[in-house]
Amino acid sequence: MQFGYSETCLDHDTGPRHPETADRLRAIRRGLAKRHGVEYVDAPPAEKSTVAAVHDDSYVDEFHDFCSDGGGNWDPDTVAVEASWDAALTAAGLAEWAARAALDGDDGRDTPFSLGRPPGHHAVEDDAMGFCFFNNAAVAAQAVIDDGLAERVAIFDWDVHHGNGTQDIFYDRGDVFYTSIHEDGLYPGTGEVEETGEGDGEGSTLNVPLRAGAGDADYVYSFDEAIAPAVERFDPDLFIVSAGFDAHRHDPISRMRVSTEGYAMLTECVQDLCAATDAAIAFVLEGGYGLDTLSEGVATVHETFDGRIAMEPDEDPDEKNVELVDDVRAAHGLGAK
Numbered sequence: 226m227q228f229g230y231s232e233t234c235l236d237h238d239t240g241p242r243h244p245e246t247a248d249r250l251r252a253i254r255r256g257l258a259k260r261h262g263v264e265y266v267d268a269p270p271a272e273k274s275t276v277a278a279v280h281d282d283s284y285v286d287e288f289h290d291f292c293s294d295g296g297g298n299w300d301p302d303t304v305a306v307e308a309s310w311d312a313a314l315t316a317a318g319l320a321e322w323a324a325r326a327a328l329d330g331d332d333g334r335d336t337p338f339s340l341g342r343p344p345g346h347h348a349v350e351d352d353a354m355g356f357c358f359f360n361n362a363a364v365a366a367q368a369v370i371d372d373g374l375a376e377r378v379a380i381f382d383w384d385v386h387h388g389n390g391t392q393d394i395f396y397d398r399g400d401v402f403y404t405s406i407h408e409d410g411l412y413p414g415t416g417e418v419e420e421t422g423e424g425d426g427e428g429s430t431l432n433v434p435l436r437a438g439a440g441d442a443d444y445v446y447s448f449d450e451a452i453a454p455a456v457e458r459f460d461p462d463l464f465i466v467s468a469g470f471d472a473h474r475h476d477p478i479s480r481m482r483v484s485t486e487g488y489a490m491l492t493e494c495v496q497d498l499c500a501a502t503d504a505a506i507a508f509v510l511e512g513g514y515g516l517d518t519l520s521e522g523v524a525t526v527h528e529t530f531d532g533r534i535a536m537e538p539d540e541d542p543d544e545k546n547v548e549l550v551d552d553v554r555a556a557h558g559l560g561a562k
């Protein structure tokens with residue numbers, strides 16, 4: 226894969242006791258150093274106007290001034306320093322690079338994956354939250370739509386948390402499909418099956434809030450039976466994966482049980498769907514707080530694009546999750562299984 230990476234993202238210093246640190250990117254780089262076929266690409270920071278296409282101007286200015294004044298706690302979880310402004314613009318710029326590269330034809334072993342931080346999927350139009358300031362995936366999707374490079378974009382969020390920000394930004398839009406598999410009841414508490422979009426966006430938000438303890442089989446089943454048919458119907462030009470790795474069984478902040486191999490399975494699911502819909506693929510880093518599981522997860526996605534074949538889930542999906550997927554199918558007019 227091609228990895229979008231910039232040293233500027235290391236300067237977003239969240240302090241010694243925060244889970245979202247620059248060590249995450251260092252761990253990913255160490256993990257990739259042992260792999261074949263890894264390429265790094267630096268990208269310019271996003272323009273302020275590109276970020277403001279999905280965020281309110283007044284919020285963007287407020288965050289700029291907050292950083293200029295030295296930063297601090299935006300909220301109890303979400304902290305910034307002076308350098309966070311440049312880091313946030315750079316993370317958004319890397320995501321934008323990934324989307325443009327994918328639409329430019331970079332696929333297979335050249336598939337782009339942006340390794341930016343701060344992460345983005347909790348950032349809403351007018352506020353930072355959950356370690357996120359600019360919604361990197363949303364900025365990328367909007368940028369390629371505004372430039373006429375894509376008419377329809379799907380964003381699949383496999384981070385263990387619901388990407389409330391991405392959902393909100395595109396909730397009434399028919400040209401961006403947002404879909405998430407996340408742990409029910411975890412921060413930020415959104416992402417119910419009934420949240421399906423509104424207005425022109427009715428039907429273009431699809432949530433699968435799995436029960437705590439869900440593993441590889443539940444994730445693959447949710448993707449194959451709910452997400453894939455809905456995305457196929459939507460028929461995107463570009464498919465962005467909001468790739469967090471905090472659903473891993475050894476991640477310190479969730480109770481899900483996805484294995485490292487599970488990320489290979491999900492990557493294959495994405496590849497198969499995008500082959501069927503002829504959609505370009507771009508990855509954008511979100512969360513993931515176990516340094517080893519995060520770096521192994523990213524490396525496993527890379528290896529899957531480098532030709533490694535994923536194993537099959539070694540168990541059946543949980544009955545309750547199968548029922549949940551039935552509910553999701555019903556909410557989206559996909560018919561009974």
Ligand SMILES: [Zn+2]
Pocket residue numbers: 384385386469471511512513
């Ligand atoms: Zn997360």
